[in-house]
């Protein structure tokens with residue numbers, strides 16, 4: 001499957017909504033947390049694959065602003081899983097030249113989780129390999145509102161004028177300011193919605209949905225999504241005949 005990927009037409013940035021951990025576990029008669037742990041293994045594998053084939057940015061939705069509403073034991077179990085995964089993987093990620101970045105409001109997390117995250121960002125900040133961007137306590141509306149608040153503040157302080165407020169300036173106030181928009185967004189588990197993921201950035205993303213639950217998502221499934229993306233015609237508002245290869 002990997003051989004069918006056109007290396008000249010790779011997306012620069014792939015974003016993934018890793019969904020279906022709970023249902024995968026339930027089908028196996030296991031707890032939801034068992035599913036989340038298995039999801040971490042899938043993530044390790046897909047991050048490695050993405051780096052190997054030359055993807056520059058991988059963003060994953062790990063915890064949404066709405067996920068706090070889950071049962072308390074699931075939320076705290078997820079926090080433990082984040083922390084354990086960070087601690088056990090950070091060395092290897094750093095050795096693989098992965099640069100870790102975060103989008104989302106991590107101030108709501110415990111001190112130990114925040115420290116783990118900040119240490120990982122600091123340690124890997126000069127790495128030149130794939131940018132691994134994790135959305136934690138992230139929501140697209142949160143990000144947009146935050147941008148509006150900061151733009152209003154800068155306007156008030158005469159740092160910007162009304163006419164400066166363009167699409168590009170707005171992007172520079174979002175948490176994804178240093179990352180290009182994702183060309184491809186994958187969602188696993190059969191749900192076909194964004195659930196607040198990258199609202200502003202996804203206007204021209206190709207959306208790819210698969211029924212496979214995240215813990216069962218394999219390298220080949222990942223390659224299949226990339227191949228499907230490569231077979232789509234991205235017109236960006238133009239007509240077919242205007243595109244370079246026509």
Ligand code: IPE
Pocket residue numbers: 018019020021022023024062063064067078189
């Ligand atoms: C995705 O899997 C992981 C998180 C949202 C943290 P889910 O936990 O949403 O799994 P399902 O959708 O209930 O199967």
Ligand code: IPE
Pocket residue numbers: 017018019020061062063064067191193195
């Ligand atoms: C979206 O999954 C968020 C993450 C994958 C972290 P959810 O399972 O929380 O989304 P909904 O509630 O089904 O839309």
Ligand code: MG
Pocket residue numbers: 019020021
């Ligand atoms: Mg879900």
